[in-house]
Amino acid sequence: MALSDLLLDNLRLSLPGATDGILQLEIKNMLEEFCRETLAWRETIEVELEPDEDEYTLTPPSGTIVVDVTDSYHPSYSASSVFTYGVLVLNPVPSLNDIADPLTVELALKPDLSINQNLEDYVPDWMWQNYSDTLKNGTLYRMMQHVAKPWSNPQMAAYYRRLFFSETVLVRRRIRDERQADVYPWRYPRWA
Amino acid sequence: MLDVVQDYINEARAVLQDEVQPYRYSDADLISAMGMGIYEMRRIRPDLFVGSLSSLQSLERTTPASTAVDIDPQYRKTLLYYVLGHVNLREDEQAEEARAAGFMGKFVQQLLSVAS
Numbered sequence: 001m002a003l004s005d006l007l008l009d010n011l012r013l014s015l016p017g018a019t020d021g022i023l024q025l026e027i028k029n030m031l032e033e034f035c036r037e038t039l040a041w042r043e044t045i046e047v048e049l050e051p052d053e054d055e056y057t058l059t060p061p062s063g064t065i066v067v068d069v070t071d072s073y074h075p076s077y078s079a080s081s082v083f084t085y086g087v088l089v090l091n092p093v094p095s096l097n098d099i100a101d102p103l104t105v106e107l108a109l110k111p112d113l114s115i116n117q118n119l120e121d122y123v124p125d126w127m128w129q130n131y132s133d134t135l136k137n138g139t140l141y142r143m144m145q146h147v148a149k150p151w152s153n154p155q156m157a158a159y160y161r162r163l164f165f166s167e168t169v170l171v172r173r174r175i176r177d178e179r180q181a182d183v184y185p186w187r188y189p190r191w192a
Numbered sequence: 193m194l195d196v197v198q199d200y201i202n203e204a205r206a207v208l209q210d211e212v213q214p215y216r217y218s219d220a221d222l223i224s225a226m227g228m229g230i231y232e233m234r235r236i237r238p239d240l241f242v243g244s245l246s247s248l249q250s251l252e253r254t255t256p257a258s259t260a261v262d263i264d265p266q267y268r269k270t271l272l273y274y275v276l277g278h279v280n281l282r283e284d285e286q287a288e289e290a291r292a293a294g295f296m297g298k299f300v301q302q303l304l305s306v307a308s
Contacts, residue, residue, distance in 0.1 A: 016306045019264040021242035149239065150306040 003128035004120040010136055015143050017150030023139070028113050030138040031123050034131070035110035036067050038171040041123060043109055046102035047088070049077070054093040057086060063117065064109040071106040071179075074098065081105075131171065138164040194268035198257035200226055204275050217279050220253035226261070227251035229274030229299070233267065236303045240264055273299040 004027070011023050035041050043064075047056050060066045069083040077098035079090040088105065111122040120128065128135070137160045144157035194200060201222050210216045227250060234241055234248055240263070241248060249262050263271055277295030280288050 017266060019240060019242070019266065021264075022239040025242050146239075148304055149237070150304065 002120045003125070003132065004118075007128070007132065007136055007139070008119075011139055011143070014140060015151040018143060023143070024119055026142045027119060027135070027139050028111070028122060030135065030142055032110050032113055034135065034138055034168060035108075035123065037165075037168040038175070039068060039070060039108035040131075040171055040175055041109045041127065042070060042106055042175075044104055044106045047105050048102050049074075049094040049099045051096045051099055052093050054090050056088045056090070058083075058088055058105065058107065060107055060109055063112050063115050063121070065112050067108045067110050069105055070108050073104045073106075075101050077101075077103070131167075134164060134167040134171070137167065194263075194265075194272065195260060196257065197223055197226065197251065197255060197259045197261060200261065200272055200275060201257060203272055204279070207272075207276055208279065219257065221279055222275055223251055223255050223257075224253045225275040225278035226271065227255075228278060229271045230261075230263070232274060232299070233263070233271065233303065236300065237267075240267060267302070270299055270302040273302065 007027065008020065008023060011027075012018070012020075015023070041064075043061055045058065045060070047058065049056075058066055058069070066083070066086065069081055069088055072079070072081050077094055079092060079094070082089045082091070090103075094103075113122075141157050141160035141164050143151055144153040144160065146152050194203065201219055204217075204222050205211045205215070208217060230249060230251060234245075238245060244262065251259070251261075261268070261271070273295045277292045277299060280292035280295060283289065283292070
């Protein structure tokens with residue numbers, strides 16, 4: 001049984017009267033929201049540098065949209081980067097000496113909902129496995145805040161919304177901390 | 193069960209006690225009521241038509257009885273209640289009017305709440 005089917009079954013139990021069509025639609029919306037809020041889905045791509053060119057249009061993997069550029073690496077060229085409207089702007093501009101190696105860029109992604117595909121294919125398997133409870137809470141809050149439906153429940157929607165957002169904050173923080181732990185192996189404990 | 197137009201006609205006739213020809217309610221009347229019921233469902237519960245919101249199924253008086261009705265199984269009985277209520281509206285006896293109101297109320301209630 002696919003993990004997305006397991007989620008659907010759990011939601012069917014909690015939301016009597018809801019049809020699979022609306023459940024799947026809200027799961028997709030929630031996946032988009034989860035990826036956007038946590039920046040949990042990371043992929044790296046290589047960008048070929050050009051001399052005196054500071055703007056680069058990024059091409060993310062098929063079926064995804066870039067939320068943000070979280071990191072970049074180049075063996076000889078060091079630049080600050082700004083990502084706006086799908087374009088990566090580098091400062092300073094690369095010179096002729098820098099173009100021998102590509103710039104490795106780490107992207108935070110979200111699913112492209114305009115593409116029609118199976119529900120489980122919108123995000124990688126590890127995301128379904130690692131965050132199954134969070135994904136369930138996110139869908140429950142979105143469903144229960146609907147107006148005038150058999151499953152409408154403003155109080156429980158607020159409860160699941162708090163749960164979902166506190167979990168997304170934790171996920172985002174954990175990912176950031178893991179990254180810092182790689183760069184700075186030692187740090188002060190949280191209470192210090 | 194309640195997959196095609198004919199299934200709804202059969203179920204409606206059973207409840208209306210109109211199974212012997214000549215019928216009191218024609219097939220065309222029942223199909224027309226189904227068509228209006230789908231429009232009402234679209235108005236109250238658009239989520240039932242996710243994916244086909246811009247191309248809603250239209251049932252006319254001349255629609256063949258073999259036509260499949262694209263409604264989630266959970267809400268097929270709800271549509272049947274609308275058909276029963278709608279055809280009962282034409283009656284002018286007090287008991288029938290109350291029955292029509294009952295079916296219509298059941299239709300709306302089932303769309304809006306779990307316990308109905």
